[in-house]
Amino acid sequence: MNPASKMDLRLIFHSIHNVMLAEELLLQDGLAIDMQPVPRVISSDCGMCLAARSVDLPRIKVCLAKAPFTSPIEIYQSPTADDHQIPRFERLSTL
Amino acid sequence: MIYLDNAATSHPKPEGVKAAISDYLDNVGASPGRSGHQLAAAAGRLLFQTRRAVARLFRLDDSGNIIFTQNATASLNLALFGLLRPGDRVLTGSLEHNSVMRPLRQLQKSHKITIDILPGNAGSHYDLNLLERWCATKNYRLAVINHASNVTGSLAPLAQMLPLFRKHGIISVVDGAQSAGACAIDLQALDPDIFCFTGHKSLYGPSGTGGFYIRPDCPATPLIFGGTGSRSENEEQPDFRPDCYESGTPNTMGLAGLKAGIEFIEKTGLAQIQRHEQKLIARLESGLRQIANLSLHGPFAEEQRVPLFSFSIKGLSPSEIGFRLDREFSILTRVGLHCAPRAHQSIGTWPQGAVRLAPGYFNCLEEMDAVINAVAEIAGEKT
Secondary structure, three states: OOHHHHOEEEEEEOOOHHHHHHHHHHHOOOOOOEEEOOOOOOOOOEEEEEEEHHHHHHHHHHHHOOOOOOOOEEEEEEEOOOOOOOOOOEEEEEE | OOOOOOOOOOOOOOOHHHHHHHHHHHHHHOOOOOOOOHHHHHHHHHHHHHHHHHHOOOOOOOOOEHHHHHHHHHHHHHHHHHHHHOOOEEEEEEEOOHHHOOOOOOOOOOOOOOOOOOOOOOOOOOOHHHHHHHHHOOOOOOEEEOOOOOOOOOOHHHHHHOOOHHHHOOOEEEOOOEEEOEEOOOOHHHHHOOOEEOOOOOOOOOOOOOEEEOOOOOOOOOOOOOOOOOOOOOOOOOOOOOOHHHHOOOOOHHHHHHHHHHHHHHOOOOHHHHHHHHHHHHHHHHOOOOHHHHHHHHEOOOOHHHHOOEEEEEEOOHHHHHHHHHHHHHHEOOEEEEHHHHHHHOOOOOOOOOEEEEEOOOOHHHHHHHHHHHHHHHOOOOO
């Protein structure tokens, strides 16, 4: 797999409302995302997060800055993860 | 059958409402925000889209401040119990429903709050000079006002009242149970702290749906605490919206119906719905005015009302009129005090109450003529 196409980011929103808001915004901007369960190694939240590509991170940040999210957005990256394998994540930043 | 009890709950619902509820049951069924599978995601999207629809209807950009509850009463309870503190002074109007008065009376006992009631009449003709004086001198923490009376249909002048509250640092809570969906409401412009609505009246949703808009800086504490699907590692309630106010599994099935109800309003056009309903009210008003001994209770300028009003006939009890309309003519109304005893005191119909007529978009003018004829017969003007 081309490393640039890896869904190696996880965007954590905590509120399902914010997940849906982000999904709408990122899809409108043509960004590749995938809604997935929150990985247990990141959070014990019951809900969903968005998987995305780290090559898109600058665009993602610009896009998410457009909307009033009601909780902080945490961004994690896995150096080895692909769409189905989530071994570990490092926290990159909080928006 | 002629259904004129739309102020209690609208009936029938648009076809799309039934279809949306059925579609949720058949094809979604899951709980939003609780799981990571595709049906949970579909339920989450449905909830998000419903919140968006409510925000659009009230001309708000941010749907994150729309909170869902089971009805306007639950919303008002959250607003009043979540904002009032022991010893606070509260302003309300004399046309309030018991969904406001009973929580206030309970808070009077439990929190020793003081309640001032601004006198109003059948036309919601509040004395704005008196209101200004009270706001300037009585140190209110909160004002709670009924937007549209469920007895007379009269609209309170929110555009004049809310800026007064803001000017004097008074938290404003609006009971929009009868107005949401019945008239255009721009919450961005009105800028209340909390606006409560129900889903099952003029928004055409099913019963068990409702909610409120809360201003971003309004400090109401939640009334119900528990699971939200978010911050599950923490035993403390999350502090972000909408989650902090929405503990427990939501009524996703009902909210699917509410979304479809709002989409019906958007597709039909609120102005078109209003035009039709105001025509029905005008026809009823002009016909009933011809009946001797009949009194109408309501404002009859279109811009001052939602589509409902009440009437009384001298010498007949409202319950008798309502019973005969139902049994002899299959005309369904609501009689009595309408859970608003103080409103009836204000308009002079206490303690018997009145007969309320509340047509809806699915009624027609011919039905209004049949109602006029039936009331005339009951009043003894026809045999």
